[in-house]
Amino acid sequence: MPKFKFSFLTFFLLYLVLVLGYFVYAGMTGTRMLGDDTEQFDPSGPDRDSGGRRVRTHRFYHK
Amino acid sequence: MIGFEVKDKEKLPEPAVVKCPNCRNNITFITHAQASFVGCGSCHKFFETRGSGKGLSALKFFDVRKQVKPIIPIGAKGLLKEKLYAVVGFAKYKEVKAAYFWQEYVLWSPIHGYALLAEYDGHWNYFQFISDYSHGKAHHGSFDYNGHHYNLYNRYRSEVQYAEGEFFWDIRDDQVQYAEYIAPPYTITRILGNKELSWLLGEYIQPEDVKAAFNLGEDMPPQSGIGASEPFSTSVSFETLKPIAIAAACILLLLQVLFAMSSKEVQLNSNSYTLSDTGLGTALPSMAGPTFTLQETMLGKSSLEFKLQAPVVNNWFALGVTLVNTQSRREYDFEMGVEYYAGYTDGENWSEGSTRQDKIISALPAGTYHVILQPYRENFSSVNSFTLAVVQDVPIWSNFWVALGLLITFPAVQWFRSYTFEKRRWMNSDFTPYT
Numbered sequence: 001m002p003k004f005k006f007s008f009l010t011f012f013l014l015y016l017v018l019v020l021g022y023f024v025y026a027g028m029t030g031t032r033m034l035g036d037d038t039e040q041f042d043p044s045g046p047d048r049d050s051g052g053r054r055v056r057t058h059r060f061y062h063k
Numbered sequence: 064m065i066g067f068e069v070k071d072k073e074k075l076p077e078p079a080v081v082k083c084p085n086c087r088n089n090i091t092f093i094t095h096a097q098a099s100f101v102g103c104g105s106c107h108k109f110f111e112t113r114g115s116g117k118g119l120s121a122l123k124f125f126d127v128r129k130q131v132k133p134i135i136p137i138g139a140k141g142l143l144k145e146k147l148y149a150v151v152g153f154a155k156y157k158e159v160k161a162a163y164f165w166q167e168y169v170l171w172s173p174i175h176g177y178a179l180l181a182e183y184d185g186h187w188n189y190f191q192f193i194s195d196y197s198h199g200k201a202h203h204g205s206f207d208y209n210g211h212h213y214n215l216y217n218r219y220r221s222e223v224q225y226a227e228g229e230f231f232w233d234i235r236d237d238q239v240q241y242a243e244y245i246a247p248p249y250t251i252t253r254i255l256g257n258k259e260l261s262w263l264l265g266e267y268i269q270p271e272d273v274k275a276a277f278n279l280g281e282d283m284p285p286q287s288g289i290g291a292s293e294p295f296s297t298s299v300s301f302e303t304l305k306p307i308a309i310a311a312a313c314i315l316l317l318l319q320v321l322f323a324m325s326s327k328e329v330q331l332n333s334n335s336y337t338l339s340d341t342g343l344g345t346a347l348p349s350m351a352g353p354t355f356t357l358q359e360t361m362l363g364k365s366s367l368e369f370k371l372q373a374p375v376v377n378n379w380f381a382l383g384v385t386l387v388n389t390q391s392r393r394e395y396d397f398e399m400g401v402e403y404y405a406g407y408t409d410g411e412n413w414s415e416g417s418t419r420q421d422k423i424i425s426a427l428p429a430g431t432y433h434v435i436l437q438p439y440r441e442n443f444s445s446v447n448s449f450t451l452a453v454v455q456d457v458p459i460w461s462n463f464w465v466a467l468g469l470l471i472t473f474p475a476v477q478w479f480r481s482y483t484f485e486k487r488r489w490m491n492s493d494f495t496p497y498t
Binding site: 007008009012013015016019020022023024025026027028029030031032033034 | 299361366
Protein backbone atom coordinates (compact mmCIF):
# COMPACT_ATOMS: atom_id res chain seq x y z
CA MET A 1 0.00 0.00 0.00
CA PRO A 2 1.55 3.34 -1.01
CA LYS A 3 2.46 5.59 1.91
CA PHE A 4 0.40 8.80 2.04
CA LYS A 5 2.57 11.91 1.91
CA PHE A 6 1.13 15.16 3.28
CA SER A 7 2.52 17.55 0.70
CA PHE A 8 2.17 21.29 0.43
CA LEU A 9 -0.25 20.75 -2.45
CA THR A 10 -2.46 18.54 -0.28
CA PHE A 11 -2.36 21.20 2.41
CA PHE A 12 -3.33 23.87 -0.13
CA LEU A 13 -6.24 21.80 -1.43
CA LEU A 14 -7.51 21.20 2.11
CA TYR A 15 -7.18 24.92 2.78
CA LEU A 16 -9.29 25.70 -0.31
CA VAL A 17 -11.93 23.21 0.78
CA LEU A 18 -11.97 24.83 4.24
CA VAL A 19 -12.35 28.35 2.83
CA LEU A 20 -15.06 27.34 0.35
CA GLY A 21 -16.78 25.23 3.01
CA TYR A 22 -16.92 28.10 5.48
CA PHE A 23 -18.06 30.44 2.69
CA VAL A 24 -21.01 28.11 1.97
CA TYR A 25 -21.82 27.88 5.70
CA ALA A 26 -21.64 31.69 6.02
CA GLY A 27 -23.85 32.13 2.96
CA MET A 28 -26.48 29.73 4.29
CA THR A 29 -26.58 31.22 7.79
CA GLY A 30 -26.17 34.87 6.82
CA THR A 31 -22.87 35.05 8.71
CA ARG A 32 -20.46 37.86 7.96
CA MET A 33 -16.95 36.38 7.66
CA LEU A 34 -15.38 39.67 8.73
CA GLY A 35 -17.32 39.68 11.99
CA ASP A 36 -20.49 41.33 13.14
CA ASP A 37 -21.51 44.95 13.50
CA THR A 38 -23.13 44.19 16.83
CA GLU A 39 -21.01 45.21 19.76
CA GLN A 40 -22.59 43.51 22.76
CA PHE A 41 -24.12 40.07 23.16
CA ASP A 42 -24.46 39.92 26.93
CA PRO A 43 -28.13 39.11 27.69
CA SER A 44 -28.02 41.24 30.83
CA GLY A 45 -26.34 44.15 29.05
CA PRO A 46 -22.88 45.41 29.99
CA ASP A 47 -23.49 48.99 31.10
CA ARG A 48 -25.71 49.83 34.03
CA ASP A 49 -25.85 52.82 36.32
CA SER A 50 -25.78 52.69 40.12
CA GLY A 51 -29.54 52.10 40.17
CA GLY A 52 -29.20 49.06 37.94
CA ARG A 53 -30.70 50.84 34.97
CA ARG A 54 -29.35 50.17 31.52
CA VAL A 55 -27.02 52.92 30.23
CA ARG A 56 -26.15 53.19 26.54
CA THR A 57 -22.88 54.81 25.58
CA HIS A 58 -22.74 56.75 22.34
CA ARG A 59 -19.85 55.52 20.21
CA PHE A 60 -20.60 56.88 16.75
CA TYR A 61 -17.59 58.79 15.50
CA HIS A 62 -18.31 62.05 13.74
CA LYS A 63 -16.52 65.28 12.88
CA MET B 64 31.07 -8.38 -20.52
CA ILE B 65 27.46 -8.00 -21.64
CA GLY B 66 24.88 -5.27 -21.09
CA PHE B 67 22.96 -7.46 -18.63
CA GLU B 68 25.90 -7.41 -16.23
CA VAL B 69 26.05 -3.60 -16.35
CA LYS B 70 22.34 -3.04 -16.03
CA ASP B 71 21.29 -5.71 -13.58
CA LYS B 72 24.48 -6.64 -11.77
CA GLU B 73 25.84 -3.07 -11.69
CA LYS B 74 29.21 -4.22 -13.01
CA LEU B 75 31.54 -2.19 -15.21
CA PRO B 76 34.48 -3.47 -17.31
CA GLU B 77 37.78 -3.84 -15.46
CA PRO B 78 40.10 -0.92 -16.23
CA ALA B 79 43.40 -1.24 -18.04
CA VAL B 80 46.45 0.04 -16.17
CA VAL B 81 49.37 1.91 -17.77
CA LYS B 82 52.50 3.31 -16.08
CA CYS B 83 52.80 7.07 -16.26
CA PRO B 84 55.86 7.77 -18.46
CA ASN B 85 56.74 10.69 -16.20
CA CYS B 86 56.28 9.49 -12.59
CA ARG B 87 55.83 5.73 -13.15
CA ASN B 88 52.62 5.70 -11.08
CA ASN B 89 49.66 3.75 -12.40
CA ILE B 90 47.18 5.43 -14.74
CA THR B 91 43.92 3.53 -15.16
CA PHE B 92 41.98 3.44 -18.40
CA ILE B 93 38.34 2.72 -17.60
CA THR B 94 37.15 3.72 -21.06
CA HIS B 95 40.03 1.83 -22.69
CA ALA B 96 40.47 2.88 -26.32
CA GLN B 97 37.90 5.68 -26.07
CA ALA B 98 40.33 7.75 -24.01
CA SER B 99 42.11 10.14 -26.36
CA PHE B 100 43.71 12.22 -23.62
CA VAL B 101 44.67 11.39 -20.08
CA GLY B 102 45.94 13.34 -17.09
CA CYS B 103 48.10 11.75 -14.39
CA GLY B 104 46.69 12.44 -10.90
CA SER B 105 50.15 12.02 -9.35
CA CYS B 106 52.48 14.22 -11.42
CA HIS B 107 49.77 16.42 -13.07
CA LYS B 108 51.15 15.72 -16.53
CA PHE B 109 48.73 15.57 -19.44
CA PHE B 110 49.16 13.07 -22.26
CA GLU B 111 47.68 12.16 -25.59
CA THR B 112 47.18 8.48 -26.21
CA ARG B 113 48.80 7.16 -29.38
CA GLY B 114 46.65 4.13 -29.92
CA SER B 115 46.72 0.61 -28.62
CA GLY B 116 50.13 -0.40 -27.32
CA LYS B 117 51.84 2.74 -28.55
CA GLY B 118 52.01 4.51 -25.20
CA LEU B 119 51.43 8.11 -24.24
CA SER B 120 52.90 11.29 -25.62
CA ALA B 121 53.35 14.13 -23.14
CA LEU B 122 51.54 17.39 -23.86
CA LYS B 123 51.78 19.69 -20.84
CA PHE B 124 52.08 20.05 -17.06
CA PHE B 125 49.23 21.52 -15.11
CA ASP B 126 50.22 24.08 -12.50
CA VAL B 127 50.12 22.17 -9.22
CA ARG B 128 49.01 25.32 -7.41
CA LYS B 129 45.75 25.24 -9.35
CA GLN B 130 45.09 21.61 -8.50
CA VAL B 131 41.88 20.82 -6.65
CA LYS B 132 40.97 17.49 -5.21
CA PRO B 133 37.87 16.02 -6.87
CA ILE B 134 35.07 15.42 -4.38
CA ILE B 135 34.06 12.37 -6.38
CA PRO B 136 37.22 10.28 -6.84
CA ILE B 137 38.25 9.06 -10.29
CA GLY B 138 37.03 5.50 -10.69
CA ALA B 139 34.02 5.94 -8.37
CA LYS B 140 30.86 4.22 -9.55
CA GLY B 141 27.39 5.56 -9.01
CA LEU B 142 23.77 5.17 -10.08
CA LEU B 143 22.67 8.55 -11.41
CA LYS B 144 19.28 8.99 -13.07
CA GLU B 145 18.99 5.21 -12.95
CA LYS B 146 22.14 4.81 -15.06
CA LEU B 147 25.31 3.20 -13.77
CA TYR B 148 28.27 5.47 -14.40
CA ALA B 149 31.95 5.48 -13.57
CA VAL B 150 33.77 8.75 -13.00
CA VAL B 151 36.59 8.68 -15.54
CA GLY B 152 37.79 12.30 -15.67
CA PHE B 153 37.88 15.50 -13.69
CA ALA B 154 38.65 19.06 -14.80
CA LYS B 155 38.72 22.45 -13.16
CA TYR B 156 37.69 25.34 -15.41
CA LYS B 157 37.99 29.09 -15.18
CA GLU B 158 36.06 31.68 -17.15
CA VAL B 159 38.42 33.71 -19.33
CA LYS B 160 38.73 37.30 -18.06
CA ALA B 161 36.64 36.58 -14.95
CA ALA B 162 37.32 34.86 -11.62
CA TYR B 163 34.60 32.22 -11.93
CA PHE B 164 35.66 28.62 -11.36
CA TRP B 165 33.76 25.38 -11.76
CA GLN B 166 34.46 21.66 -11.74
CA GLU B 167 33.39 19.03 -14.22
CA TYR B 168 33.31 15.27 -13.80
CA VAL B 169 33.33 13.06 -16.90
CA LEU B 170 30.98 10.11 -16.44
CA TRP B 171 31.04 7.02 -18.61
CA SER B 172 28.79 4.06 -19.06
CA PRO B 173 29.38 1.27 -21.58
CA ILE B 174 25.63 1.35 -22.32
CA HIS B 175 24.73 5.04 -22.14
CA GLY B 176 28.04 6.59 -23.19
CA TYR B 177 29.43 9.83 -21.81
CA ALA B 178 27.78 12.36 -19.51
CA LEU B 179 29.06 15.25 -17.45
CA LEU B 180 28.47 16.33 -13.89
CA ALA B 181 29.24 19.99 -13.30
CA GLU B 182 29.52 21.78 -9.96
CA TYR B 183 29.57 25.57 -9.53
CA ASP B 184 29.15 27.29 -6.15
CA GLY B 185 27.71 24.11 -4.69
CA HIS B 186 25.09 23.74 -7.44
CA TRP B 187 25.18 20.54 -9.50
CA ASN B 188 24.00 19.81 -13.04
CA TYR B 189 23.90 16.52 -14.85
CA PHE B 190 24.58 16.92 -18.59
CA GLN B 191 23.98 14.55 -21.47
CA PHE B 192 24.93 15.11 -25.09
CA ILE B 193 21.98 15.70 -27.41
CA SER B 194 21.85 15.45 -31.18
CA ASP B 195 18.23 16.43 -31.85
CA TYR B 196 18.73 20.17 -31.49
CA SER B 197 21.11 22.74 -32.93
CA HIS B 198 20.90 26.29 -34.16
CA GLY B 199 24.51 26.17 -35.29
CA LYS B 200 26.82 29.05 -34.53
CA ALA B 201 24.08 31.69 -34.70
CA HIS B 202 23.27 33.79 -31.65
CA HIS B 203 19.78 33.14 -30.35
CA GLY B 204 18.21 34.86 -27.37
CA SER B 205 15.79 32.01 -26.77
CA PHE B 206 14.35 28.86 -28.33
CA ASP B 207 12.00 25.98 -27.56
CA TYR B 208 13.06 22.41 -27.01
CA ASN B 209 10.94 19.47 -25.85
CA GLY B 210 8.13 21.71 -24.60
CA HIS B 211 10.36 24.07 -22.63
CA HIS B 212 11.30 27.63 -23.48
CA TYR B 213 15.02 28.27 -23.03
CA ASN B 214 16.42 31.76 -22.49
CA LEU B 215 20.01 32.80 -22.97
CA TYR B 216 21.61 33.10 -19.53
CA ASN B 217 25.33 33.35 -20.10
CA ARG B 218 28.02 33.43 -22.81
CA TYR B 219 31.68 33.03 -21.99
CA ARG B 220 35.00 31.42 -22.89
CA SER B 221 36.73 28.96 -20.62
CA GLU B 222 40.20 27.72 -19.89
CA VAL B 223 41.19 24.48 -18.18
CA GLN B 224 43.25 24.99 -15.06
CA TYR B 225 43.60 21.38 -14.01
CA ALA B 226 42.62 17.96 -15.31
CA GLU B 227 43.15 14.33 -14.42
CA GLY B 228 41.69 11.08 -15.68
CA GLU B 229 40.44 10.22 -19.16
CA PHE B 230 38.96 12.50 -21.80
CA PHE B 231 37.66 11.77 -25.26
CA TRP B 232 38.33 15.33 -26.41
CA ASP B 233 41.27 17.66 -26.18
CA ILE B 234 40.44 19.79 -23.18
CA ARG B 235 43.41 22.07 -23.86
CA ASP B 236 41.36 23.85 -26.51
CA ASP B 237 41.30 27.33 -24.99
CA GLN B 238 39.11 28.83 -27.72
CA VAL B 239 35.98 27.07 -26.50
CA GLN B 240 32.92 29.30 -26.38
CA TYR B 241 29.97 28.45 -24.19
CA ALA B 242 26.38 29.65 -24.49
CA GLU B 243 24.02 28.62 -21.70
CA TYR B 244 20.26 28.63 -22.14
CA ILE B 245 18.07 27.88 -19.14
CA ALA B 246 14.55 26.60 -18.51
CA PRO B 247 14.91 25.56 -14.84
CA PRO B 248 15.59 22.86 -13.87
CA TYR B 249 17.02 22.33 -17.36
CA THR B 250 19.98 23.89 -19.14
CA ILE B 251 21.06 23.58 -22.73
CA THR B 252 24.69 24.44 -23.30
CA ARG B 253 26.25 25.02 -26.69
CA ILE B 254 29.96 24.28 -26.73
CA LEU B 255 31.69 25.75 -29.74
CA GLY B 256 35.30 24.63 -30.05
CA ASN B 257 37.91 24.92 -32.76
CA LYS B 258 36.91 21.70 -34.41
CA GLU B 259 33.46 20.79 -33.17
CA LEU B 260 30.11 22.00 -32.00
CA SER B 261 28.36 20.13 -29.17
CA TRP B 262 25.02 20.51 -27.44
CA LEU B 263 24.40 19.37 -23.89
CA LEU B 264 21.13 19.02 -22.04
CA GLY B 265 21.58 19.55 -18.31
CA GLU B 266 19.29 18.98 -15.38
CA TYR B 267 19.73 20.46 -11.91
CA ILE B 268 20.54 17.89 -9.26
CA GLN B 269 20.41 18.32 -5.50
CA PRO B 270 23.83 17.83 -3.86
CA GLU B 271 22.33 15.17 -1.60
CA ASP B 272 21.40 13.13 -4.68
CA VAL B 273 24.98 13.31 -5.98
CA LYS B 274 26.29 12.36 -2.56
CA ALA B 275 23.91 9.41 -2.35
CA ALA B 276 24.56 8.29 -5.95
CA PHE B 277 28.33 8.00 -5.44
CA ASN B 278 28.13 7.08 -1.76
CA LEU B 279 30.35 10.00 -0.76
CA GLY B 280 31.43 10.32 2.83
CA GLU B 281 32.56 13.92 3.00
CA ASP B 282 30.40 17.03 3.02
CA MET B 283 29.37 18.54 -0.29
CA PRO B 284 30.54 22.08 -1.12
CA PRO B 285 28.26 24.67 0.48
CA GLN B 286 25.78 26.31 -1.87
CA SER B 287 26.18 29.98 -2.62
CA GLY B 288 23.44 32.09 -4.19
CA ILE B 289 20.93 30.64 -6.61
CA GLY B 290 22.02 28.20 -9.28
CA ALA B 291 21.43 29.15 -12.92
CA SER B 292 19.03 26.23 -13.38
CA GLU B 293 17.97 25.75 -9.76
CA PRO B 294 14.20 25.19 -9.67
CA PHE B 295 12.24 27.66 -7.56
CA SER B 296 10.55 25.13 -5.41
CA THR B 297 10.81 21.40 -5.06
CA SER B 298 7.30 21.33 -3.57
CA VAL B 299 4.71 23.53 -5.34
CA SER B 300 5.33 26.35 -7.76
CA PHE B 301 3.12 29.32 -8.53
CA GLU B 302 2.37 27.82 -11.95
CA THR B 303 0.93 24.73 -10.22
CA LEU B 304 -1.17 26.74 -7.77
CA LYS B 305 -2.49 29.23 -10.33
CA PRO B 306 -4.97 27.02 -12.22
CA ILE B 307 -6.22 25.47 -8.96
CA ALA B 308 -6.78 28.92 -7.43
CA ILE B 309 -8.51 30.16 -10.61
CA ALA B 310 -10.83 27.13 -10.54
CA ALA B 311 -11.57 27.73 -6.86
CA ALA B 312 -12.26 31.44 -7.55
CA CYS B 313 -14.72 30.46 -10.32
CA ILE B 314 -16.51 28.10 -7.92
CA LEU B 315 -16.59 30.91 -5.34
CA LEU B 316 -18.10 33.35 -7.83
CA LEU B 317 -20.69 30.78 -8.85
CA LEU B 318 -21.63 30.17 -5.21
CA GLN B 319 -21.91 33.91 -4.54
CA VAL B 320 -24.17 34.38 -7.58
CA LEU B 321 -26.32 31.50 -6.31
CA PHE B 322 -26.53 33.05 -2.84
CA ALA B 323 -27.34 36.48 -4.30
CA MET B 324 -30.07 35.02 -6.52
CA SER B 325 -31.58 32.94 -3.74
CA SER B 326 -31.57 35.74 -1.14
CA LYS B 327 -35.18 36.60 -0.29
CA GLU B 328 -34.47 40.17 0.89
CA VAL B 329 -37.74 40.34 2.82
CA GLN B 330 -38.49 43.85 4.08
CA LEU B 331 -39.69 43.32 7.65
CA ASN B 332 -40.30 46.95 8.49
CA SER B 333 -39.79 50.48 7.20
CA ASN B 334 -40.79 53.40 9.38
CA SER B 335 -40.17 57.12 9.79
CA TYR B 336 -39.59 58.51 13.28
CA THR B 337 -39.96 62.08 14.50
CA LEU B 338 -37.57 63.44 17.11
CA SER B 339 -38.94 65.54 19.94
CA ASP B 340 -37.51 68.98 20.70
CA THR B 341 -35.27 68.95 23.73
CA GLY B 342 -33.47 71.65 25.62
CA LEU B 343 -29.77 72.37 25.23
CA GLY B 344 -27.69 69.55 26.68
CA THR B 345 -30.63 67.24 27.17
CA ALA B 346 -30.33 63.79 25.67
CA LEU B 347 -32.99 62.54 23.32
CA PRO B 348 -35.26 59.93 24.91
CA SER B 349 -35.11 56.35 23.71
CA MET B 350 -37.90 55.20 21.42
CA ALA B 351 -39.75 51.98 20.76
CA GLY B 352 -38.79 50.62 17.37
CA PRO B 353 -40.52 47.96 15.32
CA THR B 354 -41.30 44.43 16.42
CA PHE B 355 -40.75 41.77 13.79
CA THR B 356 -40.35 38.06 13.39
CA LEU B 357 -37.39 36.49 11.65
CA GLN B 358 -38.56 33.55 9.56
CA GLU B 359 -37.07 30.13 10.18
CA THR B 360 -34.37 29.23 7.64
CA MET B 361 -32.69 25.93 6.77
CA LEU B 362 -29.90 26.39 9.32
CA GLY B 363 -31.96 28.50 11.76
CA LYS B 364 -30.07 31.77 11.25
CA SER B 365 -30.12 34.57 8.74
CA SER B 366 -28.73 38.01 8.08
CA LEU B 367 -30.54 41.23 8.89
CA GLU B 368 -29.87 44.58 7.27
CA PHE B 369 -30.74 47.93 8.87
CA LYS B 370 -31.00 50.93 6.54
CA LEU B 371 -30.85 54.33 8.20
CA GLN B 372 -31.63 57.61 6.48
CA ALA B 373 -31.65 61.08 8.12
CA PRO B 374 -31.75 64.59 6.58
CA VAL B 375 -28.33 65.70 7.83
CA VAL B 376 -26.68 68.73 6.24
CA ASN B 377 -23.40 69.88 7.74
CA ASN B 378 -24.09 67.88 10.88
CA TRP B 379 -24.53 64.32 12.03
CA PHE B 380 -27.06 61.91 13.46
CA ALA B 381 -26.45 58.66 15.33
CA LEU B 382 -28.77 55.87 16.32
CA GLY B 383 -28.20 53.20 18.95
CA VAL B 384 -30.15 50.07 18.14
CA THR B 385 -30.94 47.27 20.60
CA LEU B 386 -32.58 44.09 19.40
CA VAL B 387 -34.22 42.02 22.12
CA ASN B 388 -35.15 38.43 21.37
CA THR B 389 -38.51 37.89 23.04
CA GLN B 390 -37.85 34.19 23.68
CA SER B 391 -34.23 34.10 24.86
CA ARG B 392 -34.15 37.74 26.11
CA ARG B 393 -30.80 37.98 24.44
CA GLU B 394 -29.86 41.52 23.36
CA TYR B 395 -27.90 42.66 20.32
CA ASP B 396 -26.57 46.22 20.42
CA PHE B 397 -25.02 48.23 17.65
CA GLU B 398 -24.83 51.79 16.43
CA MET B 399 -25.46 53.46 13.14
CA GLY B 400 -24.66 56.98 12.12
CA VAL B 401 -24.88 59.34 9.18
CA GLU B 402 -23.05 62.57 8.55
CA TYR B 403 -23.00 64.83 5.55
CA TYR B 404 -20.97 67.98 4.99
CA ALA B 405 -20.95 70.25 1.94
CA GLY B 406 -19.61 73.70 1.14
CA TYR B 407 -17.87 76.00 -1.30
CA THR B 408 -14.14 76.53 -0.90
CA ASP B 409 -11.57 78.11 -3.23
CA GLY B 410 -14.04 78.32 -6.07
CA GLU B 411 -15.11 74.68 -5.82
CA ASN B 412 -18.13 72.92 -4.42
CA TRP B 413 -17.34 70.01 -2.16
CA SER B 414 -19.21 67.44 -0.14
CA GLU B 415 -18.41 64.43 1.96
CA GLY B 416 -20.37 61.80 3.86
CA SER B 417 -23.86 60.51 3.19
CA THR B 418 -27.35 60.78 4.55
CA ARG B 419 -27.70 56.98 4.40
CA GLN B 420 -26.03 54.06 6.11
CA ASP B 421 -26.66 50.33 5.92
CA LYS B 422 -25.50 47.76 8.47
CA ILE B 423 -25.71 44.02 8.32
CA ILE B 424 -26.26 42.01 11.49
CA SER B 425 -25.20 38.47 10.74
CA ALA B 426 -26.34 35.01 11.79
CA LEU B 427 -29.31 36.15 13.82
CA PRO B 428 -31.40 33.25 15.18
CA ALA B 429 -35.01 32.98 14.04
CA GLY B 430 -37.58 34.47 16.43
CA THR B 431 -39.46 37.60 17.37
CA TYR B 432 -37.49 40.74 18.18
CA HIS B 433 -38.33 44.06 19.81
CA VAL B 434 -36.23 47.01 18.69
CA ILE B 435 -35.29 49.85 21.05
CA LEU B 436 -33.86 52.98 19.43
CA GLN B 437 -31.68 55.57 21.11
CA PRO B 438 -31.12 58.63 18.85
CA TYR B 439 -28.26 61.09 19.25
CA ARG B 440 -27.78 64.44 17.54
CA GLU B 441 -25.79 67.63 17.83
CA ASN B 442 -27.04 70.50 20.01
CA PHE B 443 -29.16 72.91 17.97
CA SER B 444 -29.31 70.29 15.23
CA SER B 445 -31.91 70.70 12.53
CA VAL B 446 -32.34 66.91 12.25
CA ASN B 447 -35.82 66.13 13.54
CA SER B 448 -36.65 62.85 11.84
CA PHE B 449 -35.11 59.70 10.46
CA THR B 450 -36.18 56.59 8.56
CA LEU B 451 -35.21 53.03 9.50
CA ALA B 452 -35.86 49.97 7.33
CA VAL B 453 -35.18 46.35 8.29
CA VAL B 454 -34.55 43.67 5.63
CA GLN B 455 -34.04 39.94 6.28
CA ASP B 456 -31.83 37.57 4.27
CA VAL B 457 -29.60 39.90 2.27
CA PRO B 458 -26.56 38.71 0.26
CA ILE B 459 -23.27 39.52 1.97
CA TRP B 460 -20.81 40.58 -0.73
CA SER B 461 -18.03 41.21 1.79
CA ASN B 462 -17.91 37.43 2.32
CA PHE B 463 -17.10 36.96 -1.36
CA TRP B 464 -14.21 39.42 -1.23
CA VAL B 465 -12.87 37.95 2.03
CA ALA B 466 -13.03 34.39 0.66
CA LEU B 467 -11.44 35.50 -2.62
CA GLY B 468 -8.63 37.13 -0.64
CA LEU B 469 -8.09 33.92 1.32
CA LEU B 470 -8.09 31.85 -1.89
CA ILE B 471 -5.42 33.91 -3.58
CA THR B 472 -3.22 34.36 -0.51
CA PHE B 473 -1.13 31.22 -1.05
CA PRO B 474 -0.68 31.69 -4.82
CA ALA B 475 0.13 35.37 -4.25
CA VAL B 476 2.79 34.50 -1.68
CA GLN B 477 4.23 31.84 -4.01
CA TRP B 478 4.20 34.30 -6.90
CA PHE B 479 6.08 36.89 -4.86
CA ARG B 480 8.62 34.30 -3.69
CA SER B 481 9.00 33.04 -7.26
CA TYR B 482 9.45 36.59 -8.59
CA THR B 483 12.17 37.49 -6.07
CA PHE B 484 13.82 34.09 -6.61
CA GLU B 485 13.94 34.58 -10.40
CA LYS B 486 15.17 38.13 -10.00
CA ARG B 487 18.02 36.92 -7.79
CA ARG B 488 18.82 34.11 -10.25
CA TRP B 489 19.12 36.54 -13.15
CA MET B 490 21.31 38.93 -11.16
CA ASN B 491 24.18 36.65 -12.17
CA SER B 492 23.40 37.01 -15.86
CA ASP B 493 24.24 39.68 -18.43
CA PHE B 494 20.95 38.89 -20.15
CA THR B 495 18.54 39.48 -17.27
CA PRO B 496 14.99 40.46 -18.24
CA TYR B 497 14.68 42.26 -14.88
CA THR B 498 15.66 45.90 -14.69
